Amino acid sequence: MTKSIEIPDCHYPREAVLIRPSAATPRHSLHLSNLDDQPFLRFSIRYLYLYRTAVDADLLKSSLARLLVDYYPLAGRLRARDGGGGEGGKLEVDCSEQGALFAEGHLDLTAGKFLEGSGRPNRSWRKLLYRVDAQSFLDVPPLVIQAIRLSCGGMILCTAISHCLCDGIGTAQFLQSWAQITAKPGAELPVAPFHGRHALAPRSPPRAAFPHPEFDTPPAREPPSLDVLAQVLQSQPLVPVSVTFTPAQILHLKRQCVPSLKCTSFEALAPHVWRSWAGSLGLPPSLGVKLLFSTNVRRRLSPELPRGYYGNGFVLGCAEAPVGRLVESNPRYGVELVQRAKERVGDGYVRSVVDLLEERRARPDLSASLVISQWSKLGLEELDFGEGKPLHMGPLASEIYCLLLPVVGDLHAFTVLMSVPQGAAEKFEHLLTGDSCTEEVNGGGGEGGGGGGRWHYK
Known part of the structure; x- marks a missing residue:
């Protein structure tokens, strides 16, 4: 650790x-x-x-x-x-x-x-x-x-x-x-900020024309098994896990997709974190779990949002899978789920989200979900007030959701930081740094190893 x-x-x-x-x-x-x-x-x-x-x-x-x-x-x-x-x-x-x-x-x-x-x-x-x-x-x-x-x-x-x-x-x-x-x-x-929000006004009348699994499902459709994750997360103290992935390790993750699949670093790393998280918590194989992640919509709208738009310009992408299939499948499976979730987010989808939120105070479905927030690729680690760039950039706290953080001095590296139940921390770290990343991982699971099996791709 x-x-x-x-x-x-x-x-x-x-x-x-x-x-x-x-x-x-x-x-x-x-x-x-x-x-x-x-x-x-x-x-x-x-x-x-x-x-x-x-x-x-x-x-x-x-x-x-x-x-x-x-x-x-x-x-x-x-x-x-x-x-x-x-x-x-x-x-x-x-x-x-x-x-x-x-x-x-x-x-x-x-x-x-x-x-x-x-x-x-x-x-x-x-x-x-x-x-x-x-x-x-x-x-x-x-x-x-x-x-x-x-x-x-x-x-x-x-x-x-x-x-x-x-x-x-x-x-x-x-x-x-x-x-x-x-x-x-x-x-x-x-960049000059643009403060007006009229481009994201709801339609009249509002019409949510798409399914939105990223939000709460109606109570009548919630299976009792959704309580399982809450019980696991509340059963023990949460401890932070931090693992840094080098560009070579990200490339190795991409190459695990068989047959080969073109994907971004986020599309390779996010499902790897998701399956490691699901595999470390001892969840039932039949339990459906979600991956929620922010998707920038500034250029996905028609017309695009003005340059410098200063408001929330994202909606949640949502990938879904049963724990068993997510954990046992080739990494290509998770990557394709993330890519399809991103591809769904077009102008009509964003308008549907805005209208759904006009109709009701919908909240993200966190009952069986991992939330990933990407802080990398924003240039946050480059902030220079005149005395040099930072030695370190990061959060004040480790939370139950996952942060993908920039690495100072390496534009193409990522640090994964999140808190998991104490009993699952070693296994989560081990799965993150297991056979899917053959090189030694910086700051991750160097001490002790162990804690539960590595991935065996089928």
Whole structure:
């Protein structure tokens, strides 16, 4: 297992401050699309960056104030539409220039020490992001930032951006713009944000014309066996597993498809993680399990969404299979399921999702599903505020869903990070790094091996 590190308490030399746009911005209520307003997106996307050299906090704050002129909804506040509904109702953004929250801290820790234990987040890492004293999700500013100066002169920078306002592509767009104008104050923004959501308005009347297995099935159709996964996941403490796949190992996964099949790195790795997960949990072979993953729809719509579209521009792709067949089949089977799930997402499918969400508050079906979120290929690991690129980029926590993370210094490598029940962790790691990856895997299952058989492809 890869190492983890306990974070000491953070010292705050001054109170956190609200950073407001440096110039006047539009004052209005910003409508959220049905893709933005899904209940399962009511959380913040939290990133952690480690730098060898700290960036001056006043410079970070002044460039942030400049950037918030363009990204002004991030300086506003979420609220219930029409003054009612609470957190369960429809939301909008009150663009009121209240400001993003910025905290400065000091930590008795070196960048090198953190890097040694950066493979697996633990609960103590939550200290690295300023804790907002709020009564509800609506009271948390859409943008919270903490810059921590380390004892060696390095810096940990943590950001939390409300998922209701944007997706991973949007967070990357914002952070890359912030880094650029911090490093080069006179520079133009790489991409200007487009805040309007009218392109994703529901039809009148709404018509969900496609089946959508990614969402909850009606209760009358739910077999009792769906409780099995919940029982497994709740029976033991969850522990993080982190495995890095090199480009050579990704290529090896692709070559496992017999007969050969052209596929992307994601299409090869995602089903491999899915089958390893299903095979490690001891689930009944007849249980149907799903793989849910975000699919960018910006160029799948007709017309395409405007360049710089700053909202959630994804829907969930959904692959389904019985555990037994998923685990025992040649990898080509899982790859084809993922490819077909992606191919289904066209203009009509996206419109159907938007209309379904207009008709009812559908939620993703997590009863027997693995969710994969891809943070790689967004350029998140390239963020340079003027003192060099990060030594590490990743999340603040390991969750029950899977993250595909970028690897600093290797554009074509991926790190798989997720938490699984303690009793399944060794087997999950072993299956990830088994016969399907003949080369040694970095940071994965080097210690001990064992834990349950390897794949035998039929």
